[in-house]
Amino acid sequence: MKETLTGAQALIRALEHENVEVMFGLPGGCILPAYDPLIESKIRHILVRHEQGAGHMAEGYAHVTGRPGVAMVTSGPAATNLVTPLCDAYMDSIPMVGITGQVPTAAIGTDAFQECDTVGITRSITKHNELVMSAQDLPMVVRQAFHIATTGRPGPTLIDIPKDVLQNEMTWYWPSDDEVLDSLPGYRPNVKGHTKMIKEAARLILAARQPILYVGGGVLKARAAAVLRELAELTQIPVVTTLMARGAFPDSHPLCLGMPGMHGTATAITAMQKSDLLIALGSRFDDRVTGKVSAFAPDAKIIHVDIDPAEQGKVRRPDVPIVGDCRLVIEEMLKAIKELLQSGEQQADVGPWRSRVSGWREQFPLAYDQSEPGAALKPQFCLEKLRDGAPEGTIVVSGVGQHQMWTSQYWNFEEPYTWVNSGGLGTMGFAVPAAIGAKVGRPDKTVWAVDGDGCFQMTAQELVTASLERIPVKIGILNNSYLGMVRQWQEMFYDERYSEVNLSGTLPDFVKWAESMGCVGIRVEDPQEAEAAIDKANSINDRPVVVDFRVAEDEKVFPMVPAGKSNDDILLHHSQNARREFLK
Amino acid sequence: MSGNNPYGQDSQHHVLSVLVQNRPGVLARVSALFARRGYNIFSLAVAPTEQADYSRITIVVDLASAPLEQMTKQLFKLIDVVRISELDPRHSVERELIMVTVKATAEQRGQIVELTNIFEGKILSVGVDAITVSLDGSPSNIDDFMTALNQYGIVESQRTGLVALPKLDRAATASAAKSPKGKAS
Incomplete structure (x- = not known):
């Protein structure tokens, strides 16, 4: 017909x-x-x-x-x-x-x-x-x-x-x-890894004394979180999750070291530097992760699993390249490791490595200075309160800049697909519309966007869309009246010569703006107000909510590996400088 | 002119034979990819193949700008790219065509015709004070021809860029060489 x-x-x-x-x-x-x-x-x-x-x-x-x-x-x-x-x-x-x-x-x-x-x-x-x-x-x-x-x-x-x-x-x-x-004769993605390479990887994994699972966004794309966990638990290898992979492995897991890279945890960064085997799973050796490439994980052999052959050897030549879908390859890897173990092969003792890593974790937790009474809110404090008040399974979305790094650092990611952000391109203004899209996709979940005042002003008009379409997202603006990350770089690397970074402490009025777009607007200026405001925001489910957190303008993101520097040159929070020797 | 020779003094050149789906924009995709990734193209020749659905692009790439492996892998990612062969000069047949207009007085004309005959070139057009000749051959052959013509004064010239195919293995069948299948990525 x-x-x-x-x-x-x-x-x-x-x-x-x-x-x-x-x-x-x-x-x-x-x-x-x-x-x-x-x-x-x-x-x-x-x-x-x-x-x-x-x-x-x-x-x-x-x-x-x-x-x-x-x-x-x-x-x-x-x-x-x-x-x-x-x-x-x-x-x-x-x-x-x-x-x-x-x-x-x-x-x-x-x-x-x-x-x-x-x-x-x-x-x-x-x-x-x-x-x-x-x-x-x-x-x-x-x-x-x-x-x-x-x-x-x-x-x-x-x-x-x-x-x-x-x-x-x-x-x-x-x-x-x-x-x-x-x-499409020219399009045949290879999803199944090479058997010989997978066996070789299994042997390297069992022989490694200081291995790290370097997990990237490809693990989430391949829906491989469950098999990743099985691999980590079977081998007791610590896991770092990149910015794109937050949630692929639970932050509360004893093997989780958090995020590596420019603003990663000191433990994740140092463990990669000292490792003898990096098992890269759907990660791409991004410059924000490696720092100075020639000084990155100098003693590590590399197993690189990626579905895109062009990622193999683009930045760092792998010892064992495996082109394939992360889930299928990890499944095969698990089989190969189990076979080797059953045939009498022993895994090298990773106990000493794990205690060394645990030592770093105890010595170098994320740190910030609590605000003095009467002084401005600390953004990290706001995030802790947001995190602790969020219903289970909350999806968190961010824009790009300081607030993004703090969110990745301070949120506890327990489940995959609960973190949405702009990683590679670093698109300011991503959070508000991306949060709306996320809420449309998962209306059953609470969606919080943590945004900066700079980012928010780029795409805030979509809250009109959200109000009219009844998409009740929640936006927390960490409002420091600055392009905060730029300000941080100008303070640290341009002798505090601030050039075109101050946005305005008075304009716009975010609460009125939110209200004019059909949202509930709440302002938080004092640490005492934070919890109640967050509770109120969490209780509103018939319209979007915008919480304007007025935070300290001079707060900086730490740890930090300055651009182009080696990951060994990590800058710590000042309270941890005295313990720096422990990272050696 | 030896700089024009992919295998002359500069061994940083390599030949890629790229089989693509013959679709609008495919050449733009390939050249845009090279531009965007900072890969230098030394020469590029493109034309439809014996199968109407496919075109073959022969690219001489400059390996000083990027590793060959990255170039081929990135090219493979283009959906329209069906197969890439890296042509080793020892295992391929290569040709290039040049057309040259050379200044030629009546007395010099005979010399140029003779030179062209020695190189097995062709006379395409004869004017009062100039002559246009063509030659197809290996790039080094063409370099030598250009050097020989240089003394007369070259008015204009156009090279096509290299085209190449793999040398047939005695055991290989023609259909195996032609099959567009076999791409792994």
Whole structure:
């Protein structure tokens, strides 16, 4: 039975076939035809206030559900507004499908109204993109886009559709899995690790005396948290979780050393430096983790498991490279280790290593100075209160900067997919829309965004979207009236010469702004007020809440490895400097 | 002109033969990837293959800019890239084409024609005071030809960049060499 549809109808039906339940977007000229069949569709559409918000919402949704987020916007400026979220998703391997309108095919290349070279602009920040030139191609292109976004190393894809392609008629079809694969002969992600390499890795793991599991975001993408825990517990190897992997291993677990890297815990950083074997699982030796690469973990052999072959040897040459899906590879690794143990092989004694690591953990906990009575709130104190007051399973989202590092440091991540942030691209303004997307994806969970006052001002208007769509997110602004991380660098590395970092202690009035957007606004200026404000925020579930924590402007994030320095040159909180020798 | 020779003095060059799906924008994807990652392309030649769905891009890359392994792995990530062969000059056949317009007085014309014949080149066009010739051959052969023509004064020249295919193993069948399958990533 041949059924004739318009391109627009085919697009919406294709999205329904891909089980899209929600999309984030904003209509305009060239994408208009697609918005018409949307009226009859069961897909929920969330109307944003800025296209960047649609993109970050799609990312937040994808982060917490593991399903691809969908953002649909028009051509030209709308497409360019989607560029930041696409790049963010590309850097953090977030499955996302962007749909943009384009000027009619006959007008392409003529500098028509709201024309831009969307596929050209987004080529290097998408896993794949496609300009659709015929309505008949739409179902196949949609299937390809979802297939590519969600398999292998996940990432954003983009479909650019000229207006006439949406208006033209096509004969409906839905391609089979085989047809999709046949159409992509150059795309066959390798998910199963090489058996010989996995056995070699198992031998190295059993022989190591000072091993560390260096866990990255790939473990979450592969939904490998459970097998990771089994591997750690079987081998008693300590675990560090990178910024992208917070929650992949419970912070409360005795083997968990927290986050490594520029603002990681002294224990995680030092344990990696001193280790004799780094088992990198879905992590990519990011410069924020390694510090000066030539001085990074100098004595460590490397097992590198990653689904993207290009990550192997990009920064550090692995002794054992394994290309594959982290979950499948860890499962095979567990089998190989158990076989070796059953055949009489003994694991080297990691006891002394574990006690050395525990010693660091006792000597170098996270530290900050409590505020003097009457002095400004400390951001770390606010986070402790937020953390302690949060219902179990709360999802926490952050923007980028000091507040992000403090959140990663002070929150207790116990479950996977409870942490959403912008890691690779470092996109200020990510938190508010990403939190909205996360709440849409997991309406059963409390979603707290911890934001900075700088970040908040970049995308706050999406709280109007949240109020109107009844998406009750909670935003805690750690408001120090500064671009805090920039201020920290200027204080430490530019002789306290502060250049263009002061935002204003009086404007905007965040409480009034929140109220004007339909949210409850609460201001907290005194440590005594924090708990009650947080309790109140947690009790409100019919609208968004914004808590404006007025915090000390000169607080800095510690520990810190200055950019380009070796991880051995870690700067500690001043109270721990006297104990520095213990890190040797 | 020896700098133009991928295997001349500078051994930092390597040849990649890249089989791609013949789709709009594929050349832009490849060249954008090189630009974005800071890899230098020495020369690039592209044309459809015997199978209409595929094109072959022969790229001479500059290994001073990045390790070959990273270049091939990043290229592999492009969805349209089906297969990459690293062509070792010892195990491949290579050709390049050059067209050159050389100044030529009536007296010099005979010399240039003779030189071109020695190199097994072709005369394409003859003018009053210039002559256009072409030569296909190995890059070093073309370098030598250019050196020989230099004394007459070169008006214009255009090289195509290298194209190459793997040398056939005596045991290999033609279909095995042609199969687009076999990509692992």
